[in-house]
Amino acid sequence: xxxxxxxxxxxRFGARVVLENITLSIEAGSVHGIMGPNGxxxxxxxxxxxxxxxxxxxxxxxxxxxxxxxxxxxxxxxxVSRSFQMMNLFDDAVVIENVMLALPAxxxxxxxxxxxxxxxxxLIEAALEVLDQVGLAxxxxxxxxxxxxxxxxxxxxxxxxxxxxxxxxLDEPTAGLGAKATQNLAQLIRRLRQRYTICLIEHDMRxxxxxxxxxxxxxxxxxxxxxxxxxxxxxxxxxRSALGEVA
Numbered sequence: 494x495x496x497x498x499x500x501x502x503x504x505r506f507g508a509r510v511v512l513e514n515i516t517l518s519i520e521a522g523s524v525h526g527i528m529g530p531n532g533x534x535x536x537x538x539x540x541x542x543x544x545x546x547x548x549x550x551x552x553x554x555x556x557x558x559x560x561x562x563x564x565x566x567x568x569x570x571x572x573v574s575r576s577f578q579m580m581n582l583f584d585d586a587v588v589i590e591n592v593m594l595a596l597p598a599x600x601x602x603x604x605x606x607x608x609x610x611x612x613x614x615x616l617i618e619a620a621l622e623v624l625d626q627v628g629l630a631x632x633x634x635x636x637x638x639x640x641x642x643x644x645x646x647x648x649x650x651x652x653x654x655x656x657x658x659x660x661x662x663l664d665e666p667t668a669g670l671g672a673k674a675t676q677n678l679a680q681l682i683r684r685l686r687q688r689y690t691i692c693l694i695e696h697d698m699r700x701x702x703x704x705x706x707x708x709x710x711x712x713x714x715x716x717x718x719x720x721x722x723x724x725x726x727x728x729x730x731x732x733r734s735a736l737g738e739v740a
Contacts, residue, residue, distance in 0.1 A: 495518040495521075496519055496521040496659070496690055497542075497554070497555050497556075497573075497660055497690070497692070498519070498554050499517045499518075499541075499551065499552070499553045500516050501514050501516060501550060502514070502515040502541055502542075502548045502551035502553070503515075503548060503550040504534075504537060504546060504548055505549055512537060512538055512714045516716060517538075517709055517716065519660065519690060520690075520706075521690050522690055523686075523690060523691075523706040523707060524682065524686050524691045524692075524693070524704050525690075525691070525692045525693075525707050525708070526692075526693055526694075526701040526705035526708040526709070527539075527692065527693070527694045527708070527711060528695060528696075528698060528701055528708060528709075529710055529711040530712060533714070534711055534713075534714040535694045536664060536694065538711065539575065543565060543568055543569075544560070544563050544568040544569075545565050547562045555568070555660070556571075556572075556659070558571070569656055569658075570597075570656075572658050573658060573659070573660055574656045574660070575653060575661070575662035576649050576653050576663050577649075577664050580645055580649050581649070582637050582648060582649060582652070584637050584638035585636070585637075586637055587634050587636055588624065588634070588637050588640070588648055589624065589634060591637055591652055592620040592623050592624060592648075592655045593616050593619075593655075595655035596616060596620060597656065597657055598616055620633070621633060623655050626688075627647040627648070627650055628677075629648060629651060632644065642670065643670055643671075643674030646670065646674070647677075647678070647681060650666070650681070650685075658689065659689065660690040660691070661685070661689045662691075662692050662693070663693040663694070664693075664694050665693075665694050665696055666682075666693060666695070667697045667700055675700060678700075679703065679704060683704070693705075701722075702722040702725075706721065707719065707720065707721055708721075708722060708725055710725065710728075
């Protein structure tokens with residue numbers, strides 16, 4: 494049984510139909526890619542899957558539990574975490590503070606004075622373990638705004654991981670990255686897949702085809718093709734689109 498599944502998802506904004514009968518199945522331990530042209534509905538799909546928009550129709554399940562229409566914070570506490578196209582970091586805080594704020598243990602002691610919580614050795618240790626996963630432990634006490642763009646992307650992933658997810662949704666993680674930073678991110682995702690199920694939207698098709706076990710192609714708000722990267726290279730829908738040039 495799939496760890497995460499969406500069936501017949503529909504979403505409209507006024508008269509505009511953005512998602513129409515979207516069905517996705519994400520297997521535990523896999524990297525599942527979503528690709529498609531701009532305006533195809535990919536980010537809206539992520540918003541629906543993670544609770545930021547309620548679907549107008551359809552059903553979403555996580556580990557067999559129906560999570561359709563639940564609020565984002567409820568879904569996150571069940572083990573679903575995500576990043577966004579636009580990074581959302583606290584630039585005036587140090588790197589480790591960004592991660593500590595997302596730790597479940599930090600939320601559990603929210604009644605404690607703010608700065609006292611940041612001095613808790615257990616929270617510091619937990620945050621350092623997360624930062625070590627993304628290669629930023631040595632920069633834990635640097636200001637977040639001092640990081641390179643690539644390291645800021647890694648920090649954003651660390652913040653998502655701090656919530657202790659079972660599945661991680663990444664929305665265009667290579668956006669704005671140069672060639673070297675993109676290679677570093679690919680290495681990071683290869684390491685993370687050993688511990689997490691990952692679903693990512695990606696505009697860099699070479700990046701996606703090298704990493705994903707399975708890819709869903711979304712166009713006109715629908716899944717028009719799905720399969721392993723090798724199979725999609727021969728798919729007529731992909732071949733007829735601009736995506737086919739990369740595939």
